[in-house]
Amino acid sequence: MRAMAGGEKPAGGLAAVGETLRSILRGPGLRRGLGALRWINQDDGFDCPGCAWPEPLRRSRAEFCENGAKHLAHEATRRRLTADFFAEHPIEELLGRSDLWLESQGRLTVPLVKREASRRYEPIAWGEAYRLIAERLAALGSPDQAIFYTSGRASNEAAFLYQLFVRQLGTNNLPDCSNLCHESSGRALVEAIGTGKGTVGLEDFESADLILVIGQNPGSNHPRMLATLLAARRRGARILAINPLRERGLVSFAHPKELRGLLGRGTALADVYMQVRVGGDVALLKGIIKEVLAAEDRAPGRVLDHEFLREHTSGLDALCASLEAISWPELEAASGVPREEIRRAAELYVASERVIACWAMGLTQHRHALANIHEIVNLMLLRGNLGRPGAGLCPVRGHSNVQGDRTMGICERPEAGFLERLGQAFEFQPPSHPGLDSVGAIRAMADGRARVFVALGGNFAAACPDRAYTWAALRGTDLTVQISTKLNRSHLVHGREALILPCLTRSERDVQGGKLQFVTVENSMRVVQRSQGTLPPASPDLRSEPRIIAELAEVVLGDRSQVPWRSLADDYDRIRDRIARVVSGFDGFNQRIRQPGRFTLPSAAHRREFQTPNGRARFHVHPVPRLDMDRGHFLLMTVRSHDQFNTTIYSENDRYRGIRGSRWVLFMNPHDMTEAGLHPGQRVRVTSHFGGETRQLRGLTLVPYRLPSGCTAAYFPEANPLVHAGSFAEGSHTPAYKSIVVSVVAEAD
Ligand SMILES: Nc1nc2c(c(=O)[nH]1)N[C@H]1C(S)=C(S)[C@@H](COP(=O)(O)OP(=O)(O)OC[C@H]3O[C@@H](n4cnc5c(=O)[nH]c(N)nc54)[C@H](O)[C@@H]3O)O[C@H]1N2
Ligand SMILES: Nc1nc2c(c(=O)[nH]1)N[C@H]1C(S)=C(S)[C@@H](COP(=O)(O)OP(=O)(O)OC[C@H]3O[C@@H](n4cnc5c(=O)[nH]c(N)nc54)[C@H](O)[C@@H]3O)O[C@H]1N2
Ligand SMILES: [Mo]
Numbered sequence: 001m002r003a004m005a006g007g008e009k010p011a012g013g014l015a016a017v018g019e020t021l022r023s024i025l026r027g028p029g030l031r032r033g034l035g036a037l038r039w040i041n042q043d044d045g046f047d048c049p050g051c052a053w054p055e056p057l058r059r060s061r062a063e064f065c066e067n068g069a070k071h072l073a074h075e076a077t078r079r080r081l082t083a084d085f086f087a088e089h090p091i092e093e094l095l096g097r098s099d100l101w102l103e104s105q106g107r108l109t110v111p112l113v114k115r116e117a118s119r120r121y122e123p124i125a126w127g128e129a130y131r132l133i134a135e136r137l138a139a140l141g142s143p144d145q146a147i148f149y150t151s152g153r154a155s156n157e158a159a160f161l162y163q164l165f166v167r168q169l170g171t172n173n174l175p176d177c178s179n180l181c182h183e184s185s186g187r188a189l190v191e192a193i194g195t196g197k198g199t200v201g202l203e204d205f206e207s208a209d210l211i212l213v214i215g216q217n218p219g220s221n222h223p224r225m226l227a228t229l230l231a232a233r234r235r236g237a238r239i240l241a242i243n244p245l246r247e248r249g250l251v252s253f254a255h256p257k258e259l260r261g262l263l264g265r266g267t268a269l270a271d272v273y274m275q276v277r278v279g280g281d282v283a284l285l286k287g288i289i290k291e292v293l294a295a296e297d298r299a300p301g302r303v304l305d306h307e308f309l310r311e312h313t314s315g316l317d318a319l320c321a322s323l324e325a326i327s328w329p330e331l332e333a334a335s336g337v338p339r340e341e342i343r344r345a346a347e348l349y350v351a352s353e354r355v356i357a358c359w360a361m362g363l364t365q366h367r368h369a370l371a372n373i374h375e376i377v378n379l380m381l382l383r384g385n386l387g388r389p390g391a392g393l394c395p396v397r398g399h400s401n402v403q404g405d406r407t408m409g410i411c412e413r414p415e416a417g418f419l420e421r422l423g424q425a426f427e428f429q430p431p432s433h434p435g436l437d438s439v440g441a442i443r444a445m446a447d448g449r450a451r452v453f454v455a456l457g458g459n460f461a462a463a464c465p466d467r468a469y470t471w472a473a474l475r476g477t478d479l480t481v482q483i484s485t486k487l488n489r490s491h492l493v494h495g496r497e498a499l500i501l502p503c504l505t506r507s508e509r510d511v512q513g514g515k516l517q518f519v520t521v522e523n524s525m526r527v528v529q530r531s532q533g534t535l536p537p538a539s540p541d542l543r544s545e546p547r548i549i550a551e552l553a554e555v556v557l558g559d560r561s562q563v564p565w566r567s568l569a570d571d572y573d574r575i576r577d578r579i580a581r582v583v584s585g586f587d588g589f590n591q592r593i594r595q596p597g598r599f600t601l602p603s604a605a606h607r608r609e610f611q612t613p614n615g616r617a618r619f620h621v622h623p624v625p626r627l628d629m630d631r632g633h634f635l636l637m638t639v640r641s642h643d644q645f646n647t648t649i650y651s652e653n654d655r656y657r658g659i660r661g662s663r664w665v666l667f668m669n670p671h672d673m674t675e676a677g678l679h680p681g682q683r684v685r686v687t688s689h690f691g692g693e694t695r696q697l698r699g700l701t702l703v704p705y706r707l708p709s710g711c712t713a714a715y716f717p718e719a720n721p722l723v724h725a726g727s728f729a730e731g732s733h734t735p736a737y738k739s740i741v742v743s744v745v746a747e748a749d
Pocket of ligand 3: 180
């Protein structure tokens with residue numbers, strides 16, 4: 001491994017173009033690759049399989065980023081995994097391989113089964129696979145003993161059919177990757193403003209004066225957002241970043257689609273960069289709010305939006321009183337940011353008429369995640385930065401359709417109104433008792449309460465916390481079923497019996513009933529649009545997700561279901577007609593999706609209608625979180641590199657952070673390193689501490705990095721063995737992947 005200090009070259013630039021070409025050459029090859037890129041994010045093409053950042057209304061010919069090209073290159077690879085591969089490699093051998101190796105083996109091409117007495121996967125016919133699942137489900141004492149996970153790449157059509165199947169079976173056990181991701185945002189926003197979704201559209205970025213980017217690394221994870229930020233910056237908007245790491249993409253960006261960008265001339269993005277301590281955002285935001293209130297005291301009636309506060313909010317007095325009782329030394333210590341800097345941020349906020357707040361995993365994956373998000377809402381409400389042009393809340397979603405999957409009913413606690421409409425449309429009584437979320441699902445499997453695990457995409461075994469516990473839980477089940485495109489860890493950590501059902505990707509042509517089909521997705525800003533694959537399928541044996549679900553439902557439910565499953569899978573228009581009847585905001589779905597190719601779902605909060613119990617947006621009061629760390633303990637956050645999509649690893653490099661050749665690193669402040677008697681390049685053992693228990697990870701190499709003192713960082717998913725399954729956000733159960741208390745010792749070589 002080679003770790004460089006990490007120069008300050010801007011993000012993007014020619015290197016981004018070079019990386020795009022390299023991934024295309026290695027994956028699908030130049031012809032197929034460039035042919036596919038031409039369709040990505042185009043009206044008549046397919047939605048990028050990467051993140052959920054929206055496309056502008058007027059799309060350019062090349063509407064993708066370096067990382068979007070990588071995601072596509074990896075799913076459109078020429079490499080194929082055939083039955084021979086699985087005959088040659090027993091599961092145990094595959095388990096010893098790295099995530100990078102597994103990912104590079106290519107596309108799954110045939111349905112596979114691991115029989116009880118076998119140590120390998122072998123081919124199985126589709127029909128036999130469905131019957132096996134039906135038998136194992138039928139043997140359960142209750143449908144609540146089965147779990148149906150979803151990852152955020154599933155289309156609206158697939159997600160809708162899946163939840164219908166699961167609810168007809170009789171359970172709400174529909175955990176999803178959102179439980180591991182923005183669940184905290186959804187929960188906190190519902191409490192505060194009555195909706196779990198963001199309130200802004202892309203057009204709001206064209207008139208905002210100030211954009212906050214908190215706990216998010218868009219340079220790697222939402223690269224097209226940098227173009228939006230750059231445009232805003234150029235017309236004079238200010239950008240305020242709050243992040244323990246100085247993320248390259250936020251510091252400076254060279255747009256690869258511009259000549260000056262290609263020449264490596266970057267534009268500084270963040271005007272103010274606050275290097276908060278990991279977990280210090282509540283204190284920091286409270287500090288900013290305290291200064292805003294002080295400014296109002298100095299100029300009464302001129303700082304706060306009194307009319308908005310009076311008509312649309314409640315709870316301000318309690319917030320003001322709580323802030324008076326908190327001292328500056330406490331806020332400075334907890335945030336790690338001096339008061340002077342906090343005051344400057346408050347001045348910037350007060351000087352801005354229209355403010356957007358964006359955030360991602362840096363806020364949602366803490367034990368006090370809901371408090372983090374409530375503090376953002378508190379700050380934004382003070383000046384009525386909600387429900388008017390250029391202002392609002394913007395949780396930046398992860399997977400390209402994670403928001404749509406929720407809209408379609410993938411949720412373990414569905415709304416009563418949704419269930420009622422579903423029941424009416426399909427003439428059955430949906431189960432009303434809550435199901436299991438992701439953390440609950442792990443526990444239920446560990447306790448033997450759940451015996452069958454089905455996953456529509458994703459990589460549960462690698463994405464979830466507490467590896468040893470989660471793996472034992474999965475291994476204790478009767479059957480695990482993975483509907484997947486690529487080989488991953490979750491195929492190798494399986495139940496007594498296991499199935500892999502290979503499916504088409506979004507970029508592939510999906511022909512059903514003799515007709516080319518399209519699907520739909522919803523991006524982070526409530527825009528629903530169509531997505532139609534253009535590449536030939538990787539294998540003739542692949543089936544589409546809607547078809548797999550429909551066929552499975554038919555075999556499993558038999559006479560118990562009146563749903564015309566086959567007919568729905570033959571023509572996705574028929575699925576969309578049903579969606580229009582059940583999901584609000586989708587009236588005339590088939591007509592509307594055909595006209596301009598997209599439409600935006602309404603947001604009551606955007607109209608300043610707050611669907612909370614008292615019809616008002618609510619201020620929340622939370623204490624400053626105590627991170628009770630012993631001496632010599634550090635707070636560890638797990639982050640993504642520039643070369644991965646969640647558990648899918650594309651290379652061992654992380655260009656913007658100057659890392660090459662290994663992901664087994666621990667980033668640490670150089671001063672902390674010296675204090676602890678450690679030195680750069682040393683191999684260390686990291687021990688996490690939670691609830692009196694410890695977890696260990698060996699063999700990480702120390703990399704000195706500009707982080708606030710007391711904070712460390714490592715990569716996800718490598719560091720997941722350290723996250724205790726019981727350490728999650730209060731109120732949302734999102735694992736606290738970013739506040740892991742650890743100690744670090746040198747490892748004897
Ligand atoms: N290329 C690529 N794109 C992706 C993904 C991918 O893996 N690769 N994943 C997708 C998914 S599912 C998601 S959810 C998103 C994730 O997008 P991000 O949320 O940007 O992903 P993370 O790498 O988890 O980065 C979190 C950021 O929060 C900061 N952070 C950590 N702790 C704190 C804290 O306590 N306070 C503050 N203020 N900041 C903190 C970290 O330094 C880091 O910059 O990206 C999506 N897009
Ligand atoms: N320590 C730590 N852990 C984390 C996080 C963190 O920041 N730190 N982040 C969390 C977050 S935000 C998330 S969202 C989760 C992600 O958790 P998941 O969503 O479960 O994981 P992914 O890595 O996105 O799933 C990748 C797999 O999906 C399959 N796949 C890809 N495309 C398709 C498709 O079109 N259809 C189907 N059926 N399958 C497909 C492939 O087989 C691939 O291997 O991880 C969480 N875990
Ligand atoms: Mo995510």
